[in-house]
Amino acid sequence: MPEWMSIRDTKHKIDNLSAEEVTSSYLDTIEKSSINAFTNINKKAIEDAKYYDKNQSDLPLAGVPISIKDNISTKGIPTTCSSRMLENYIPPFNAHVIEKLYEAGAIIIGKTNMDEFAMGGSTETCCGGTTFNPWDTSRVPGGSSGGSAAALAAGESPISLGSDTGGSVRSPASYCGVVAMKPTYGTISRYGLISYSNSLEQIGPMATCVEDIAHIMDVIAGYDNRDSTSIKRDINYSDAIINDSEGMKIGVPTELISDGINPKVEKIVWDAIHKMEDLGAIWKEVSLPTTKYALPAYYILAMSDASSNLARFDGTRYGLQVEGNNWHVMASKTRAQGFGDEVKRRILLGTYALSAGYHDKYYVKALKVRTLVKNDFDRAFNDVDVLMGPTMADIAFKVGEKIEDPLSIYMTDINNVPVNLAGIPSMSVPCGFADKMPVGLQIIGNTFDESSILRCAYTFEQNTNHHKKRPDGVN
Amino acid sequence: MITEEDVERISWLARIEIDSSKSKEYAEQLNSILDYFQQLEELDTSDIEPTYHVDDLVNVLRSDDIKPSFTQEEALENCENKKDGYFKVPGIM
Numbered sequence: 001m002p003e004w005m006s007i008r009d010t011k012h013k014i015d016n017l018s019a020e021e022v023t024s025s026y027l028d029t030i031e032k033s034s035i036n037a038f039t040n041i042n043k044k045a046i047e048d049a050k051y052y053d054k055n056q057s058d059l060p061l062a063g064v065p066i067s068i069k070d071n072i073s074t075k076g077i078p079t080t081c082s083s084r085m086l087e088n089y090i091p092p093f094n095a096h097v098i099e100k101l102y103e104a105g106a107i108i109i110g111k112t113n114m115d116e117f118a119m120g121g122s123t124e125t126c127c128g129g130t131t132f133n134p135w136d137t138s139r140v141p142g143g144s145s146g147g148s149a150a151a152l153a154a155g156e157s158p159i160s161l162g163s164d165t166g167g168s169v170r171s172p173a174s175y176c177g178v179v180a181m182k183p184t185y186g187t188i189s190r191y192g193l194i195s196y197s198n199s200l201e202q203i204g205p206m207a208t209c210v211e212d213i214a215h216i217m218d219v220i221a222g223y224d225n226r227d228s229t230s231i232k233r234d235i236n237y238s239d240a241i242i243n244d245s246e247g248m249k250i251g252v253p254t255e256l257i258s259d260g261i262n263p264k265v266e267k268i269v270w271d272a273i274h275k276m277e278d279l280g281a282i283w284k285e286v287s288l289p290t291t292k293y294a295l296p297a298y299y300i301l302a303m304s305d306a307s308s309n310l311a312r313f314d315g316t317r318y319g320l321q322v323e324g325n326n327w328h329v330m331a332s333k334t335r336a337q338g339f340g341d342e343v344k345r346r347i348l349l350g351t352y353a354l355s356a357g358y359h360d361k362y363y364v365k366a367l368k369v370r371t372l373v374k375n376d377f378d379r380a381f382n383d384v385d386v387l388m389g390p391t392m393a394d395i396a397f398k399v400g401e402k403i404e405d406p407l408s409i410y411m412t413d414i415n416n417v418p419v420n421l422a423g424i425p426s427m428s429v430p431c432g433f434a435d436k437m438p439v440g441l442q443i444i445g446n447t448f449d450e451s452s453i454l455r456c457a458y459t460f461e462q463n464t465n466h467h468k469k470r471p472d473g474v475n
Numbered sequence: 476m477i478t479e480e481d482v483e484r485i486s487w488l489a490r491i492e493i494d495s496s497k498s499k500e501y502a503e504q505l506n507s508i509l510d511y512f513q514q515l516e517e518l519d520t521s522d523i524e525p526t527y528h529v530d531d532l533v534n535v536l537r538s539d540d541i542k543p544s545f546t547q548e549e550a551l552e553n554c555e556n557k558k559d560g561y562f563k564v565p566g567i568m
Binding site: 088089185186199231292299311318319328330331332335339345347348349351355366368410 | 481504512532
């Protein structure tokens with residue numbers, strides 16, 4: 001039976017059996033699965049695992065399988081962004097994080113499904129079909145890193161990497177009952193991450209326990225001169241794995257527990273905050289008054305970035321090429337056939353927002369709102385160590401329920417996007433169940449203060465049992 | 476307010492061919508999203524500086540050293556249409 005395994009459990013199993021057997025049991029589970037979490041499998045995974053059976057190694061992830069969101073470049077393994085545009089694309093190079101994972105001994109087992117080019121919140125806009133939520137396959141896993149979260153929940157991968165532009169690791173972690181963190185902007189090199197909104201996105205670790213998030217961060221974070229926004233900073237994340245939150249100050253932003261929240265989710269989140277209080281933390285309500293405006297500002301900026309970033313898919317150097325009698329017609333036809341509806345909508349709106357006459361009205365206005373959102377957080381962090389609230393206002397919705405109404409899916413990101421505008425770190429950690437579906441607690445930290453988040457999340461996890469429950473058929 | 480003519484103009488700027496039978500549908504969808512964006516008008520931002528980037532990095536430079544890069548073969552291997560070691564595209568003019 002598939003099972004949830006931490007990095008520690010996985011290494012223990014490798015010692016008792018072999019890296020080859022552990023990897024091959026994951027590949028079997030993926031093969032038999034019907035949740036469609038993967039786009040491609042690494043054909044060399046078994047060969048890579050055998051190396052660690054032949055060669056003793058004390059590398060931090062020696063022989064440990066990991067799945068990778070399909071927008072992170074993996075040399076020799078197809079990287080499709082779940083788009084027809086890149087269906088046959090095989091990167092000739094590794095992303096910075098992939099180099100780091102190989103150096104740490106990890107085995108890439110495969111690439112995980114996602115909303116096309118990471119634009120979506122349900123993992124339904126994929127050229128290879130929807131990923132289903134392992135807790136209830138009539139529901140979505142969240143998104144856009146839905147394949148990664150579903151793979152963890154279904155026991156198809158012990159750890160994973162996703163990316164988060166406006167909640168894309170936290171939304172699926174919340175809906176699938178696993179842990180994920182979006183680090184401070186600049187912490188993890190974006191070199192080799194196929195860009196959607198370069199001013200907002202970060203690669204983020206995903207796992208079934210908080211400690212693994214810290215271990216993955218220790219492997220993949222750090223300066224890289226191939227990403228001009230990479231920051232020089234030396235942090236040991238595992239040092240923050242402390243089961244003690246005595247005296248920590250928690251702010252609860254009233255705007256994150258808003259009118260639209262499912263009352264069952266609201267109660268579970270308050271229970272979590274009171275649990276932290278029992279464990280020695282102190283909390284108070286705080287206000288982030290600009291939160292309401294963060295969502296429209298976020299979408300204007302993300303769409304504007306997207307219209308520029310996705311200009312590279314023009315049928316010339318890689319990806320699909322459709323015939324046309326001149327270059328412009330070829331490019332227009334290629335992009336018409338290669339992109340799905342949501343990607344087209346975002347490129348068109350981004351093009352409009354940046355075009356002459358509208359640039360100040362939309363784009364510059366959104367950048368100013370971004371300043372206000374950041375000021376809100378700066379004010380709040382004068383008084384508290386972390387902020388807490390629901391990751392998502394509701395449990396996972398049904399497959400197909402929102403896909404015809406793009407705005408209704410945008411709205412689900414409402415608690416997540418302020419963090420990306422401000423560039424600060426945030427984590428989602430399981431905190432209970434409503435109608436048998438997982439609920440995530442969002443813990444937000446100040447710039448470069450992932451350590452406070454990890455400490456809070458670890459203390460909460462170690463003193464509660466929410467993370468011990470599994471979907472049916474998973475150990 | 477985006478008109479059907481606007482959709483055609485934007486789709487040309489973005490180089491995404493839109494079938495003219497779909498221009499109306501796109502105009503409606505884009506307008507409903509733009510309506511939602513309008514609420515930003517409620518905020519007075521006249522004295523606020525825009526935030527282009529959250530970090531304080533300015534002029535990130537590196538030394539201009541020659542480093543190993545792709546061979547011509549590697550650079551071309553994902554291209555569907557090539558000739559004599561070049562990317563091949565239809566005429567631009």
